[in-house]
Amino acid sequence: MFLILVRRDLALVMRSPALWMPVVFFVLVAALFPFAVGPDARLLTRIAPGVVWVAALLAALLPVETLIAPDVEDGTIDQLASRGIAMELVAAARIVAHWLGFALPLLAALPIAAVLVGMDVAQGWRLALALLLGTPALAALAVVAAALTAGLRGGGALAGLIILPLALPVLIFGVGSDAPGALRLLAAASLVAVAIGPFAAAAALRQD
């Protein structure tokens, strides 16, 4: 059941014309930063992890309006609920599909972004590991916010306001991942978001 749902969500993500938007956005933000802060290589290298993380967070937010709202509008959620399929399962499948759809391309584009903000190879690998640990949390938060704002006008902007404060722990431990123990705390923060995410999204999706 879960695999059928994930497969379906992935098929929809793959067919979406917006598939490459988060990645292009991610690379563009990384490319713009050197222009914004000037060509000081030392400064760039120092702020590079922060830049990449903020870009990743915004990239996770980009498709938030298409994550849940269309399914509420076109009756897909009704069809799933009338089959007695738990909304938690639906939300969990959506989180997995969203993560595969935005985080994997992001990791693939990371070398480009890393070069643009002047990272060395060791720093790049550490950041890749941190992103691998932290992006599931961003996917979970995006799905929760999408479920909360489904059917609201301007839901995307509101979803951003919901996610940004909740993503703080992930950002803090992700950016500071070279400090001892930070990766474990990042993994813990990510785990909490991923564990709570399906239940929070399901509570928002239930109609009464």
Added chain:
Amino acid sequence: MLFDGIGFTLAPGGALQLEGPNGSGKSSLLRILAGLLSPSDGAVSGGGERGFLGHETALKARIALGDELRHWARLDGGETRLAAAMAAMNLTGLAEVPCRHLSSGQRRRAGLARVLASGAPLWLLDEPTAGLDLASSAMLAAAMAAHRAVGGMVVAAVHGDIGLAAPAVLKLG
């Protein structure tokens, strides 16, 4: 409060027509039966799985009709029933067509084919003939009769006759 003091029992092979003016609660009652809404008081029991046809068709614009229906059939464990269900709704020739190109009547038939393929004993149909031409309505009537002949049940919100033989009638509003 939309309605209160409603009660009915449906035997295998039975059919119930919900009638009443717009806004009288026919769709809400169907949604309660489908488990999509909770009544403020009272309960629904038995009936087994539900096949629900609502106003929205739950078809994704970019996906071909056949793939779309196959996804739902896979969720229902009814892939072997799908071909017959699509044939019963005269959709076999449209399997390769992306859902955005379908007319509203064809979408309605697709929703009905999904109910047919689900294998659910209880069909909940919200104005199933809305947007259907005469030939399609006749196909629906035949499908409902065949479903009832093997012990299936139908609850339909209707305006006028939809070709159910000897249905029980519940008037709302």
